[in-house]
Amino acid sequence: VPLERFSAAWRESYVSGEEVKAHARDEGTCVFCALGAEEVSAESGVLWRSELSYVVLNAFPYGSGHLLVLPRRHVATLGEMTAEEYGDFAGVWRLAAAALEAAYRPDGLNLGMNLGQAAGAGIPKHLHAHVLPRWSGDTNFMTSVGETRVLPESLAATWAKVHHHLGA
Numbered sequence: 001v002p003l004e005r006f007s008a009a010w011r012e013s014y015v016s017g018e019e020v021k022a023h024a025r026d027e028g029t030c031v032f033c034a035l036g037a038e039e040v041s042a043e044s045g046v047l048w049r050s051e052l053s054y055v056v057l058n059a060f061p062y063g064s065g066h067l068l069v070l071p072r073r074h075v076a077t078l079g080e081m082t083a084e085e086y087g088d089f090a091g092v093w094r095l096a097a098a099a100l101e102a103a104y105r106p107d108g109l110n111l112g113m114n115l116g117q118a119a120g121a122g123i124p125k126h127l128h129a130h131v132l133p134r135w136s137g138d139t140n141f142m143t144s145v146g147e148t149r150v151l152p153e154s155l156a157a158t159w160a161k162v163h164h165h166l167g168a
Ligand SMILES: [Zn+2]
Pocket: 026, 027, 030, 031, 032, 033, 034, 073, 074, 075, 125, 126
């Protein structure tokens, strides 16, 4: 599979360069730090919180069930994470993948990270991993209408479905 096609599943083109600069300067303006402090709720989109990590719906999903898994601390690289943080993060990432399998029974999953702006990260200063369910022949999974991408289910419906299977 060409790398370009593979990584298209979690491209982050929805965030403009200006927004990246505004949000990623430091912890005080970081949208992912702010989300990490939110309660688990359909309103916040946060699905799960551990002591060191959290899972949130991607507000601009590639497809239904597109989740982000993040360390709660503002770190940009894997190397900045402590062993404890990385272990927690990896465990929560696995939980998220299992919840998607249970909730959607997909044919496959994409799991990936874009580290740094050059790699396609929309918010490069706060590391985040993607998980999303895939189906055979799902190139038509989302219909494009001009620039608007139409999802087959609402974010609230996705939240309820995945939250149920995270077994919180
Ligand atoms: Zn942050």
